[in-house]
Amino acid sequence: MENLFAKAFKRLIIKLKDFGPKAVEVNNKERLRATIGALLGIFLTAIVCFYFIASQTVFFIIAPMGASAVLLFALPSSPLAQPWSVLMGNMVSAAVGVSCFLLITNVSVAAAVSVAAAIALMFITRSLHPPGGAIALYAVLGGSEIHSLGFCYVLVPVGINSLVLVITAMVFNNLTRHPYPHRQLANPINLHKTQDAVPTNRAGFNSQDLDVVLQQYNEVLDISRDDLVYLMKQAEMQSYRRRFEQITCGDIMSTDIISVEFGVSLEDAWMILRKHKIKALPVLNKVRRVIGIVTLVDFMKHANLDVYEGFEAKLRNFIRLTRDNYSNKPEVVGQIMTTNVRTAHVDAHIVDLVPLLSDAGMHHIPIVDNENRIKGIVTQSDLVAALYRVNLGAKQ
Secondary structure, eight states: OHHHHHHHHHHHHHHHHTTSOOOOOOOHHHHHHHHHHHHHHHHHHHHHHHHHOOOTTSOSSOTHHHHHHHHHHHOTTSGGGSHHHHHHHHHHHHHHHHHHHHHOOOHHHHHHHHHHHHHHHHHHTTOOOTHHHHHHHHHHHSOHHHHTTGGGGGIIIIIHHHHHHHHHHHHHHHHTTOOSSOOOOOOOOOTTOSSSOOGGGSSSOOHHHHHHHHHHHOSOOSSOHHHHHHHHHHHHHHHHHHHTOSOBHHHHOBOSOOOEETTOBHHHHHHHHHHHTOSEEEEEOTTOBEEEEEEHHHHHHHTTOSSOTTHHHHHHHHHSOOOSSOOSSOOBGGGTSBOSOOOEETTSBGGGGHHHHTTTOOOEEEEEOTTSBEEEEEEHHHHHHHHHHHHHHHHO
């Protein structure tokens, strides 16, 4: 009998655990940031609104703003916490609440209808914001001070409270490196302008798979689709890192680096490219830090070689050194190089190079050390060979 009781008790404990959420996976710094943000948000909203709302019979800040503050400062990337959701969601809900109070005499019915109608309208206006339900309910149950406002309740205090809180969140979140409004992560664009998916989306998980799963799941998630795609991709990359062990850029890079300096003539740079049969030259300063990269594409772009007619003559005239004191065309590498150079650290995992050398359309990645001095270069061929060797070793 005791054993049966013990087993039943254990099953009950396991069931009860389902009622509680998993621990929030953020560090103490992020928790402190959200806490301070909510403190400042509510304080500033209260102070500003107190001076804007002169009548002492009107609450200058309402309780549902506390719930909005949780979303704005603790979950600033949530679709439910974006400015449109906060402003439109709160004000639509306020209008619904006032309408229900004026049209429905039974308070219980008015309260229930106000919350339900607020949710429905927030869905329609794509402004779902959980505190909106509380704002609608508050319009019905808030007492004579709120009821006397009528539809002015939508603007004062709801509208002005929401606006000040959103402005505070914009300033605070961006200062603490949490972009707000949250920028959706753009999907990689096929550089060849075809209908094909980018290379990393052609095998394994892709966003279309997620769309199917989300339709089947059919519940509101507190994260945007694009952010969810990003997290899934990062999890996939982490899986690759684990499977490929710790193969770094330093393990696969070419160390005999063919490079040039800023003042090297275009003619000399072109001859170096042809001599070594390569397509890019890192441009280094005197202490061997990468300041740019010059590629065949840079030569073609600046020599106006988009049209084949006169190709050889155009190229010859472009790279030929001008002997006059004045030149109306670029003369040295530094004038045509690409300065926004993507580099990778010598200790970075090779998986980090995959999006750069595939989706981003890059062909050469300079590899640098802690002082940003060049240590080598990795090409698409280097990466393909490395991945081939890893897969071959795994099969053996």
